[in-house]
Amino acid sequence: MWVVLPVTAAMALAPPRGLDAGVFEANCGIINVVKRGIDTLYNGQDIPRFYVLETVARVPYFAYCSVLHLRETLGQRDEVDRLRQHYAEADNELHHLLIMESLGGATRTDEIIAKTLACALYWYTVVVFLCAPRAAYHLSELIEAHAYETYDDFLRREAETLKRSPVPEIAKRYYSSPYFRLLNRPPHDLHSLYDVFLNVRDDEKAHWRTLCSLVQYDQLEPLEEEDDDLDLDLDLDLDLAATRPIINGS
Ligand SMILES: [Fe+2]
Numbered sequence: 176m177w178v179v180l181p182v183t184a185a186m187a188l189a190p191p192r193g194l195d196a197g198v199f200e201a202n203c204g205i206i207n208v209v210k211r212g213i214d215t216l217y218n219g220q221d222i223p224r225f226y227v228l229e230t231v232a233r234v235p236y237f238a239y240c241s242v243l244h245l246r247e248t249l250g251q252r253d254e255v256d257r258l259r260q261h262y263a264e265a266d267n268e269l270h271h272l273l274i275m276e277s278l279g280g281a282t283r284t285d286e287i288i289a290k291t292l293a294c295a296l297y298w299y300t301v302v303v304f305l306c307a308p309r310a311a312y313h314l315s316e317l318i319e320a321h322a323y324e325t326y327d328d329f330l331r332r333e334a335e336t337l338k339r340s341p342v343p344e345i346a347k348r349y350y351s352s353p354y355f356r357l358l359n360r361p362p363h364d365l366h367s368l369y370d371v372f373l374n375v376r377d378d379e380k381a382h383w384r385t386l387c388s389l390v391q392y393d394q395l396e397p398l399e400e401e402d403d404d405l406d407l408d409l410d411l412d413l414d415l416a417a418t419r420p421i422i423n424g425s
């Protein structure tokens with residue numbers, strides 16, 4: 176079943192620090208429409224749904240890199256850390272997509288849907304990021320929160336099957352590679368497909384945490400785990416309504 180709670184919870188909040196109310200509502204509306212569409216199309220089809228989700232979720236990082244690269248070319252040289260971070264996140268999302276492809280991927284129709292959504296989101300994000308970076312980051316924040324909950328729900332529903340399934344080669348290679356270490360997060364040891372999805376889920380959490388910091392503080396460094404109490408919710412649903420005020424420092 177498609178999990179809607181976290182994004183719904185996030186949308187029920189007032190706009191986070193640093194974000195205009197109109198932008199907040201527009202981003203929530205876009206995510207709602209896309210989520211409901213994918214929910215309807217992929218009800219009961221986990222891997223094709225993840226394929227579409229990963230194809231779309233990685234696009235904002237390409238858009239950020241494109242704009243930052245352009246600014247760097249034009250002489251703005253003070254955002255190199257942000258460029259590196261978004262490149263690492265884009266590469267991480269690419270490997271999520273490769274893992275989904277190794278698990279069966281999607282049909283030609285699914286590919287067309289995913290790539291059409293991806294192209295539209297790319298150009299939308301480029302324009303928004305050029306004009307209002309926090310607004311673009313907030314859109315991704317909602318996507319990442321939704322991705323986290325989607326994988327968390329899948330892990331609960333399919334735990335036993337996943338624990339009996341082998342680890343794809345691409346996951347073995349990526350989670351032991353220096354490219355993964357760019358994310359600065361220790362991986363779970365890979366004994367089964369369950370551990371692979373644990374890593375994917377926690378990657379989404381890391382993305383979400385960084386985006387919260389960018390939206391609210393315009394800073395790249397995510398808050399420390401022990402500082403924002405996020406662990407309290409990890410075995411339940413990711414409750415943004417509970418965690419955001421703590422991240423806000425209020
Ligand atoms: Fe992902």
Ligand SMILES: [Fe+2]
Nearest residue numbers: 232319379382
């Ligand atoms: Fe992500």
